[in-house]
Amino acid sequence: MPPNLHGYEREKPMTTRIAKAYPRKNFFVQMFTKDISLEDCVLDLIDNSVDGFIRSRGIRLSKIASAVWEKKKAKISTASLPVIDVTISEAGFEIKDNCGGIDLDEAINEIFNFGHPFGWETESLGVYGIGLKRALFKLGDHFEISSQTRKNGFHCELPVNEWVRKDDSPADWTIPLTEQRPASSTGTAGTKITVDQLHSEVKERLKTGTVEAPLLRAISTTYAFFLERYVRVKLNGQRVEPLPIPTSKPSRGSISFDRFSDDGVDIRILATIAAQEDPGRYDNTRAGWYVVCNGRAVLSADKGEITGWGTPGMPLFQPKHRAFVGVVFFESRNPMALPWTTTKRSLNRESSIYIRTRNRMALAAKPVLSFISKKYPSDPDTTPAERGIAKSMMIATPAELATPKASSFFIPIPPPAPKLKQRVQYDVKISDLDKIRNHLRQPRLSASRIGEHTFDYFLKQEGLK
Secondary structure, X not given: OOEOOOOOEOOXXXXXXXXXXXXXXXXXXXXOOOOOOHHHHHHHHHHHHHHHHHHHHOOOHHHXXXXXXXXXXXXXXXXXXXXXXXXXXXXXXXXXXXXXOOOHHHHHHHHOOOOOOOOOOOOXXXXXXXXXXXXXXXXXXXXEEEEEOOOOEEEEEEEHHHHHHOOOOHHHOOOOOEEEOOOOOHHHOEEXXXXXXXXXXXXXXXXXXXXXXXXHHHHHHHOOOOEOOOEEEEEOOEEOOOOOOOEEEOOOOEOEEEEEEEOXXXXXXXXXXXXXXXXXEOOHHHOEEEEEEOOEEEEEEEOOHHHOOOOOOOOOOOHHHHHEEEEEEEEOOOHHHOOEOOOOOOEOOOOHHHHHHHHHHHHHHHHHHHHHHOOOOOOOOOOXXXXXXXXXXXXXXXXXXXXXXXXOOEOOOOOOOOOOOOOOOOOOOHHHHHHHHHHHOOOOOOHHHHHHHHHHHHHHXXXXX
């Protein structure tokens, strides 16, 4: 072999070897489930049912989301709303619905995959292709799925521990399905998922009795724009009612409203005074920012830095801000473009769309927060007009608040009525008060009456009265 320019012999070409970069089942089952809560698992499975409804009815998810801003009723009769029935206890978990079911071909080629193929784009709440599997693996060691559409059906059963142990090649990443007959009617087409052999940490959570109440609230807020409009949800036999965002509008003036598009995402922002629970009382737990992606609430009543509180342009949330409510609505035909995380219960802080949106959120909130601050003047004897105006705010839906053009929160403040009286306060020695009482021969005369008497005496002595 001839020498190279440096006098060394050329090295012989090395053989290319292939390093394995296969996924491991154990990773997905043990590590992939650590960062998701029990509540989030249930919400992911409800998402799966909602997606069945969307597919079977041929409805675009973004159209459902847009309907929030239209003064129209759902096209589906509320008397025939599909039901998603969730049952959870230490004995096991079950979710069943009549939302249309999962097509056999989709089950074979898509539903059980981890993630979606390159270029995948469809409107669904199952954005990343991981929620269903992650939820099942998080809950227990054994699950069954039966689903029927009007065209076909399938059943599968998976002992998770046995499936995990067989992990020699990518061919082991399969799940056997048994074909079933199609549903006899649209009303019976749906999916049933059961999970038993619940994991010990899941059982421990359920034993504490701290799951059902927060889960009930999570469902009612997360699906506030779906419940009783497109689907119904029951949790352990209890019907879940939607918990609407407490927005309101003034009889005169305007709210903050902004609408714009950014990289294929349609964004709406509104900020206003919250609707009062009772006259003069605001519910602090419902104040803050609400962020909604394609109709699903991602954050509810957020008071933290992720929605701008405590950052430049926004103060830290304080008790007086319990009268504030803001809503950000992201909508896109491509769910991957939306700034939600894989749990769909928070936001991607690095999303350029969200970073730009948060700046506009601060602008929308500023006049509302200024109005709220004026309700609490430094002079305790002052009763600002803002308090009375806030009490007169009327409950209004987002559709009733949306304006054709961008607007900023503004309520005209009437000039204050001239005051006829003003409280006068000052400190004096008690011994001096007693001298006046003795002089007037009224030992029980109050300090306020003494003040009035001496003030009146001064006016008379100076010829002012």
